[in-house]
Amino acid sequence: MLSNVVSAQKKNAGYQYHIRRAASPLKIDGLLDEADWQSADTAGKFFMVLPMDTSFAKLRTVVRMAYDNDNFYISAECYMPTPGYMVESLKRDFGFQKNDNFIFFMDPFDARTDGFSFGANAAGAQWDGTMYEGGKVDLSWDNKWYSAVKNYNDKWVFEAAIPFKSIRYKKGIKEWGINFSRNDLKTTEKSSWAPVPRQFPTAALAYTGTIIWDEAPPVATRNISIIPYVLGGITKDFEHKKDAVYRKEIGGDVKVGLTSSLNLDLTVNPDFSQVDVDQQVINLNRYELFFPEKRQFFLENGDLFGNFGYADVRPFFSRRIGLNAPIRAGARLTGKIDRNWRVGVMDIQTGQSTSANLPGQNFGIVTLQRRVLSRSNIGFIFVNKDGTGGAPMPGSTANDYNRNVGAEFNLATSNNLWTGKLLGLKSFTPGVKGRDFVTAANLQYLSKYWTFSLQQQYVGQNYNAEAGYVPRTGYNKLNPLIQHNFFPKSGAILSHGVQASGIYFFDESFRSTDNETILSYLITFRNRSTFTVSGLDDYVKLLRPFDPTNTGKPMLATGFTNHWNTIDIQYASKPQSVFTYLVEAARGGYYDNGAKTTLIGQVGYRFQPYVNLILNTSFNDLHLPAPYGHNKFWLIGPRADVTFTNTLYFTTFVQYNEQAKNMNINSRFQWRYKPASDLFIVYGDNSIPSPFTVKNRQLTIKWTYWWNI
Numbered sequence: 001m002l003s004n005v006v007s008a009q010k011k012n013a014g015y016q017y018h019i020r021r022a023a024s025p026l027k028i029d030g031l032l033d034e035a036d037w038q039s040a041d042t043a044g045k046f047f048m049v050l051p052m053d054t055s056f057a058k059l060r061t062v063v064r065m066a067y068d069n070d071n072f073y074i075s076a077e078c079y080m081p082t083p084g085y086m087v088e089s090l091k092r093d094f095g096f097q098k099n100d101n102f103i104f105f106m107d108p109f110d111a112r113t114d115g116f117s118f119g120a121n122a123a124g125a126q127w128d129g130t131m132y133e134g135g136k137v138d139l140s141w142d143n144k145w146y147s148a149v150k151n152y153n154d155k156w157v158f159e160a161a162i163p164f165k166s167i168r169y170k171k172g173i174k175e176w177g178i179n180f181s182r183n184d185l186k187t188t189e190k191s192s193w194a195p196v197p198r199q200f201p202t203a204a205l206a207y208t209g210t211i212i213w214d215e216a217p218p219v220a221t222r223n224i225s226i227i228p229y230v231l232g233g234i235t236k237d238f239e240h241k242k243d244a245v246y247r248k249e250i251g252g253d254v255k256v257g258l259t260s261s262l263n264l265d266l267t268v269n270p271d272f273s274q275v276d277v278d279q280q281v282i283n284l285n286r287y288e289l290f291f292p293e294k295r296q297f298f299l300e301n302g303d304l305f306g307n308f309g310y311a312d313v314r315p316f317f318s319r320r321i322g323l324n325a326p327i328r329a330g331a332r333l334t335g336k337i338d339r340n341w342r343v344g345v346m347d348i349q350t351g352q353s354t355s356a357n358l359p360g361q362n363f364g365i366v367t368l369q370r371r372v373l374s375r376s377n378i379g380f381i382f383v384n385k386d387g388t389g390g391a392p393m394p395g396s397t398a399n400d401y402n403r404n405v406g407a408e409f410n411l412a413t414s415n416n417l418w419t420g421k422l423l424g425l426k427s428f429t430p431g432v433k434g435r436d437f438v439t440a441a442n443l444q445y446l447s448k449y450w451t452f453s454l455q456q457q458y459v460g461q462n463y464n465a466e467a468g469y470v471p472r473t474g475y476n477k478l479n480p481l482i483q484h485n486f487f488p489k490s491g492a493i494l495s496h497g498v499q500a501s502g503i504y505f506f507d508e509s510f511r512s513t514d515n516e517t518i519l520s521y522l523i524t525f526r527n528r529s530t531f532t533v534s535g536l537d538d539y540v541k542l543l544r545p546f547d548p549t550n551t552g553k554p555m556l557a558t559g560f561t562n563h564w565n566t567i568d569i570q571y572a573s574k575p576q577s578v579f580t581y582l583v584e585a586a587r588g589g590y591y592d593n594g595a596k597t598t599l600i601g602q603v604g605y606r607f608q609p610y611v612n613l614i615l616n617t618s619f620n621d622l623h624l625p626a627p628y629g630h631n632k633f634w635l636i637g638p639r640a641d642v643t644f645t646n647t648l649y650f651t652t653f654v655q656y657n658e659q660a661k662n663m664n665i666n667s668r669f670q671w672r673y674k675p676a677s678d679l680f681i682v683y684g685d686n687s688i689p690s691p692f693t694v695k696n697r698q699l700t701i702k703w704t705y706w707w708n709i
Helices: 004-010 035-039
Strands: 016-021 049-050 060-067 071-079 101-107 117-123 126-132 136-138 148-150 156-165 174-182 189-192 207-214 224-237 245-257 261-269 326-334 341-350 358-371 376-388 401-412 418-428 435-444 452-457 475-485 493-506 510-523 530-541 563-574 581-588 594-605 611-623 630-645 648-656 662-674 676-690 691-705
Touching: 035 060, 071 101, 117 156, 156 174, 189 676, 224 676, 401 452
Parallel strands: 016 060, 016 207
Antiparallel strands: 049 189, 060 071, 071 156, 101 117, 101 174, 117 126, 126 136, 148 156, 174 189, 174 207, 224 245, 224 691, 245 261, 261 326, 326 341, 341 358, 358 376, 376 401, 401 418, 418 435, 435 452, 452 475, 475 493, 493 510, 510 530, 530 563, 563 581, 581 594, 594 611, 611 630, 630 648, 648 662, 662 676, 676 691
């Protein structure tokens, strides 16, 4: 009876695909000439999502699926109005908006909260990621699967085999959620099999259809993957005139499928030298900046740990682990117990760091999530950080321990129109009592025409999350937003609308400290280019001394008040051109009755499908009274992605940061000689631009192999 109620709540329950077992092997070559493809059911008649969601798609897409004991198979014939395609390159995990692509979203528990996404662009570049929060995709996740794309004059064909060992699902469940998404830049059409309202991404799991299996999907009797690495490298510190340091390391990961839906990850001496460098910014902020996690070990079901709380109140942030000390070993147990329960348990041990005055530390995290109502959930988390290996080192600021406990209720209605959160957190730190907790809540309504949202946060002065990300404490915050959209029936403009929002901070006694009010007008053109103009009103009362240039100059005093206005204009070009650009200009006041001009630009050009060039620039011009004076900060970041094939990549990323007086070069060669198995050659250096002086250089060669046993 319960399953009938749940089914009735599913918006697109009537969109069903009956999948059957293949009678013979299917070769992944993009030809679709096997008899099982010819006899398989088809999913066609896609619905348009963009530009508008009121009709069937103009472009024809035909999807077929099958399976055998080892793999889930899918194919898609993507018909085109004229020959040719638009893509950035052959790089894996491409940008959705800048590529002709076919992607599908799989929800094996049909819970409409989490799952997996796979696909490819029209040149054959793969896309894969884990899904969380009902429609977001983490593309950092990487796993073993196979695909091929073949181009014809009137269509391009995608064919793939997803090993059952690469995904998590529950034994015996014969109905999975699924939806297919197609993006075509020449016609600016985005479409999906099961209809999705235009205000939501096609990844929205609230709107999936259903795969109905002719028999329960097979379960692997043994699912163990061993992923060793061997590394050699050299590092030279020129700035401190140190001798070159040679690296010779081995280590690796083990993935054990305890069940088809629960996975155990083990790591010993992990190395992350192949991870992309962070994109720098000009930092004129009073608080710590956030940089996302990119390390593979932390990613599968990473939302269970890292997405607890809000973007600026995270009790756990995995980048705290191994930031200044080496990770020696770790274990993670994550996945689903059944359709309603998700669990995550993680333990990481770091070594001692003399340079950072840190003792060895142990990080233990337990999180549990229970699905309630149709798509909502209740979550619990416990975070424990303990010093290990004796007393803290001399001069260390690390506490003996720090602990956090928390609970949250995440609201998501069956149609996704209403979402929200109710959050409570408490920390435990030696010698600290009182004002050490967080309460927060938000509610959002999102329709085609209207958006309303309101967020509230209280973070106590003594709340302490040493393994988390909490850039400021001791405040109350209100964050309201309202937006209304208009949709002309004809003309160059697809939609336009006005948005009003604000971020208002108060101290713990509700005295105003800083606030920002924003009024914007947003225009989206039918060719997908966008134009936005915004007016901002800012007020700040400093709660601690602050250098408004962040360059080590004298500080403005605590209690100093500032008020200014800013006008901001942004235009982003249509994504279907080989030449794309974004320009933004802002002019207004700044601290201490100063003035600030900001110019931001991004220029991209692609030589399809092999080369994608991007140049990111930003310029900040600050006019302030003495002792700050006139400050100009350039940030220039050219990037070149050369993809010889969809398994052979070369990337060079240069960043010149005038504020930090640093130039960084990072070059990475990657050869994916087998699925999920790689050879990396990574070169990096940092230097002082003027006079040019090399600070440090590194060269690393790393080999990895994914071995299923």
